[in-house]
Amino acid sequence: MSGNLEFKNYRREGRLFTRRAIMAGLFVFILLGVVLGRMFYLQVIDHEHFTTLAQDNRVKLIPLPPTRGLIYDRQNRPLALNRPAFNLEIVPELVPHIDQTLEDLDVLIGLREQDLERFNRLRRQKRHFESIPIKLDITQEEAALFAVNRHKFPGVSIKARLTRTYPMKEIMAHVVGYVGRISLKDLKSIDASNYAGTTYIGKTGVERSYEDILHGQVGMQEVEVNALGKAVRVLKEIPPRPGRSLRLNVDSALQKVALDALGDVNGAVVAIDPRDGGLLAMASKPGYDTNPFVEGISSKAYKALRDDPDKPLYNRAVQGTYPPGSTIKPFMGLAGLELGLLDLKEKKYCPGFFQLPGHDHKYRDWKRGGHGPMDVDSAITQSCDVFFYQLAHEIGIDKLQQYLKQFHFGEKTGIDLMGERKGIRPSREWKRRRYKQVWFPGETVIIGIGQGAFQATPLQLAAATAAIANGGHYHEPRLVSAILDESNGDVSPEPGKTHDIPIRNPANWNKIREAMEHVVQGPRGTARRLKNEHYRIAGKTGTAQVFTVAQDAEYDEETITKKMRDHALFIAYAPVEDPKIAIAVIVENGGHGGSTAAPVAKKVMDAWLLGTPDIKPEGATK
């Protein structure tokens, strides 16, 4: 009975199982069909899409930053160089215990607070397999110390790169400027793709104004990378075009002579070659060391520079505006002669003061008793104020400012540097715009001696002096003389424009040049102490009033604090027969131009024309 039941069950169970097995087989078929359908979808229908994604995964473009061009001075002395620097960098992903590693590194080579701060900031921004600097620009000793202990620091390595260095430090600070890390503000003004991979950008000076040429063109490397972002194979490479180097007109030795000549007072010296507008020296004192700016100066050090009362960051040569004082007189005289309002021999009487007809106000001469009868030559030589008060009044402000404009007073000189100031060339138009007031005749009078609202930069004075020296050719000043191109030889940068000042009568120009020569060579010249046997100098002294002395008040230099003292000015060119250097000097709070500014100019001209161990003499003609 039981056996029979088993037998029946057995057959039934067998059939049941077979049915179920067939069901299961069908099920397997269907599910494998689903997987196959999925494969068909991925590999056939959506194939293109995934191919693109796979390609994006594997191919990365790595920018190859160009090496920055160098900057040399006139004698090929290096002013801005690329120096290899070594950074200690960490790939967080490869470091098992990052805090421990940082502690150990601190013990080994020392980490500063700012190193850790920067590291932690970058660590949040970057992906875990990217290399992050922990200490910048480590010394050779630190590098050696680390190398010996290398095995203890997986994921930490030394990376070499180029950094910028300025061997002349403060001597060329304002001319060469400096580079710094690219800021968000910089990014707005550049083609960001050309700066992919670039660390530095010119911030000031020639580094900034010639950024395009110095930077070069970025290259690209198409590499196959693995999932860690590590390059496995180079697929294609477009090499970067390195930045081109520059040679300056400036002679750093002459620049140093100028700075030394200024001594420990603040001021500026601008020396120009009157033949082409090339800047031979452009010194502003005090200077500052530009090197700390490259890697990012500490905010404390920056604050100290910014808040220094002597304002070292400020380039006095192009940003400092001063009343030109008596140095404007040759230009006034020339204006009078050329505009036909003054004759070569015409004399005006100087009683020691000038009064506008119908006014009581006395415009005083610096010489209390007056100079007596003066013609244009003696008025310039002895720096008579009354002569020029009267002349300015006779010319009138409109014609006067029109004439002075040709010498770029109140206009940019067009120097190849950014941030140049225009100064102020007062006019009716200027006064209306600035103060919404009408022009008073009395203002014209004091413009005659370069006071009042008149403001000029040392560069403007030097460039204008050069135009007098070369007979009316106003050259835009140029710091850079050549772009050094290895393949094509030297290339001139975009040349400075030359504006020719119309000459009505060459005798007028000769008269002014003679008068300026008498300032130095003449027995009564205000700069007669500069007279020497080697070469002849033409010049003009000036004193720029910092504050106004009340009418009829006595003026005692000793009691006035140094800050309130007048600025001493001097403009000159030499040799007079064939001018090779035109110069403008300002000594802040230096008192009289003849005694403080002129000797500075003399030292610079001596060095340039007679030579020094560092300077090849330009040759003075006796």
Place this chain on the structure above:
Amino acid sequence: MNPASRSPSGLPASEPARHRGLLARIHLDLPLLTGLLLLCGYGLVVLYSATGQDLHQVEKQALRLLIAFGAMFFLAQIPPQTLRRWSPWLYTLGVALLLAVLIMGVIGKGAQRWLDLGFMRFQPSELVKLAAPMMLAWFLSSKPLPPNWKQILLSLVLLAIPVLLIAKQPDLGTAILVASSGLFVLFLAGISWRLIIGLGLLAAAAAPAIWYLMHDYQRRRVLTFLNPESDPLGSGYHIIQSKIAIGSGGIYGKGWLNGTQSQLEFLPERHTDFIFAVLGEEFGLIGIMILMAIFLFIILRGLYMASQAQDSYSRLLAGALVLVFFVYLFVNMGMVSGILPVVGVPLPLISYGGTSLVTLMAGFGMLMSIHTHRKLVPK
């Protein structure tokens, strides 16, 4: 399927030795063995590429395969009756070891899946992969089939114990495999369709409870599965990269050793759980179809062998083992191609790694034993 001439009669079989080949004499099944060898060979070729051409690892895997085939051969020699007698004891041992691992894990404060035997690490869950279907087959075959409600309920309890213990480890992949092996036994035993549908609905209703019981990382995997792009660098990375690998392979593939996704290591776990994506990338749709053909052949041969078995225990066990093999490959291919969530299930006989390999091959050994011992069974 079951030729009448071979229809079991309940009488002692008298199979003449001349009908049997040499392989059958040592209890191996030629078609199944051929299928398995083809699969392993194919697997080693893909593995060489997936390890980044590391011959050393390929050799290691070949050695493991050798051991696994040894296990298969050994189990093929054990008659099904012996297996049947062992079933409850193996099951009890398996559950005890799972408990031991769990307790050790609690003491050791961390997930633990293995026991250190000194010379090797042993995962009790691997033993349970075989012991659980054996136990259910033993339990159900002792009574007439199809099972009644009480038997079904008891079977589910017997199954739930090891499944929950494994899920607690936590090893979701293995838990799914063990659970499915038990459910396959029930299915093959002939439980009614109404019950199957009912259980299915119950499972759907229990989903929120399961969600509650899941570990955070398991939940994350499910969420990532539903929307891989939500976390492209974290847990979604696996699925995105493997889809890219497979999709970019196209119909013909990029060629052996030429898969960029795999060779440049964008594909994570490329030589273990995600080796299917390497195959898809380098050999394309054609390569996948070849793989599927081999798989299908093994499964159909296995099901046929199961249906040829002479008693319920053998049939249920054989059928369940074959279907678990299918679950392995389906879950793996499904997760790698992004139609199933990522659970740690290797591609059987292809993925690098040893533990599941030995278990799988041991299962095939049992299958061969069931098939080749057939005629010798005195009934």
